[in-house]
Amino acid sequence: MTDEEKKRHAEMNEIELVIGHVLRVGVITAAIVIILGLVLALITGKTGYPTDTFPTTFTTIFQGVLAFKPFAITMLGLFLLILTPVLRVVVSIYAFAKENDQMYVWITTLVLVILLFAMWIGYHG
Secondary structure, three states, X not given: OOHHHHHHHHHHHHHHHHHHHHHXXXXXXXXXXXXXXXXXXXXXXXXXXXXXXXXXXXHHHHHHHHOOOHHHHHHHHHHHHHHHHHHHXXXXXXXXXXXXXXXXXXXXXXXXXXXXXXXXXXXXX
């Protein structure tokens, strides 16, 4: 193995560690936020919203978080959990670009576009 190949292999190992770290931190952060929302709901006995109502837009979620409403905090945690694999796709695009693997850069970029489009449809649909 040449020095160039060793360096490239070391870079790829580092990128794989970053991808694992992104997933781990994302899931742990989302879990902490969800648990915080649930504990707050148990302590107060309220969700912060009228019956059969819950925040569904980014604006109402963030306004509810600022007002310390338990259900909005839980929804923020769920949003972070959904965002975690999207961040993994973004980091993967970077990893494939570092490898100069253009085919996988394009495929992964297409996956990202599909994910973002699906999220947009879910938000506006």
